């Protein structure tokens with residue numbers, strides 16, 4: 001069970017240390033538990049889940065501040081884990097290509113935009129070795145839908161098309177089935193920590209791999225181990241946190257090619273009396289800096305706004321009220337200012353400012369798609385790397401993170417010469 005026991009870790013020794021208790025770290029830990037490999041999971045925050053985080057809004061409704069969608073839900077391992085653990089998978093479609101009530105668009109324009117967006121993704125293609133150039137080169141000059149295509153790219157990649165690698169986009173594997181977990185994706189991932197030896201409030205400061213054992217220095221003392229699985233966001237690795245001794249310049253360089261883009265959310269309460277339809281809307285059809293809004297998600301009295309790239313960064317810089325003001329302005333533009341009295345503040349995120357994340361999800365810079373494989377590669381048969389940024393085809397997602405953790409833990413098992421599965425741990429987290 002996750003613990004914040006402040007006991008001093010000094011002198012502790014184990015076979016493997018997993019750094020980070022997000023989807024990747026928990027995937028790694030569960031795989032190690034299945035193989036009977038003694039391990040510890042060291043987590044800087046006072047909670048598990050990392051960029052997966054469900055909180056309660058309006059007293060009872062779970063809202064996901066981080067990941068929310070079971071992308072590629074029909075092959076996403078979290079779907080089966082959810083159902084095995086008593087969580088509810090909502091299979092209703094996301095409605096991203098729809099504009100509820102047709103507001104803000106002239107007749108026929110929603111179809112015209114979807115055709116332009118489809119043409120952009122067709123130009124991206126699925127060739128994993130396509131030329132590694134900026135995605136902006138695929139935009140048709142003068143296309144009136146370019147700003148909204150930029151907006152969609154900012155939601156998908158957390159940045160603009162000039163800083164997005166086409167090869168990386170082409171490698172992303174998407175079955176286009178997107179489901180949700182009614183109780184929250186973050187709650188599901190946190191549930192998966194049950195029974196695992198997680199130490200909270202335990203930031204790792206350095207990883208000394210110069211001696212016969214690896215020494216993981218934390219704010220609560222050092223742990224000696226034979227192998228380490230590093231699952232930290234690429235932005236932290238790029239800036240040398242934690243510090244490797246000796247340094248790993250190749251890893252840092254690979255991580256720098258995979259910076260975290262920014263995506264943020266705002267949640268507003270909305271009274272049922274508001275003259276607002278259910279479904280999805282874009283805030284504005286004519287600008288890149290606009291929100292994607294879910295109106296009454298799951299029939300709940302909420303509006304959820306989603307912002308990416310520079311728009312999200314600028315709103316973060318504007319302070320906690322900036323998201324709400326921006327959402328109110330866009331919603332009033334769509335539905336009239338009379339709706340404003342029906343809206344109230346609930347929550348807003350600031351993932352770029354989060355010191356343990358530094359952003360929302362990784363995107364390969366043009367020319368850097370192959371950095372994912374460089375970041376994923378083990379070092380000396382003792383240092384192993386996981387995290388969403390290392391996933392070859394499911395990067396930027398919680399399922400890619402989870403699979404990467406299991407992959408890295410499998411590498412640990414092989415490297416330590418340990419026998420395969422000895423102690424199966426049930427998927428619902430119950431202890432055997």
Ligand SMILES: Cc1cc2nc3c(=O)[nH]c(=O)nc-3n(C[C@H](O)[C@H](O)[C@H](O)COP(=O)(O)OP(=O)(O)OC[C@H]3O[C@@H](n4cnc5c(N)ncnc54)[C@H](O)[C@@H]3O)c2cc1C
Pocket residue numbers: 019020021022023024025042043044045048049050051052065066067068069070071202203204205231232233236241242263264265349351356357359360361386387388389395396397398399401
């Ligand atoms: C707003 C938003 C929306 C998203 N939407 C979706 C979505 O709909 N679907 C989807 O699949 N994905 C989505 N994602 C992405 C998804 O949340 C991430 O890809 C995934 O959770 C990353 O998991 P991870 O384990 O690789 O990294 P993390 O979850 O970041 O885990 C790394 C852990 O390491 C910890 N850590 C950091 N530094 C240290 C240190 N020095 N010592 C010890 N621990 C440390 C961190 O606190 C963290 O817990 C979204 C993310 C955001 C922010």
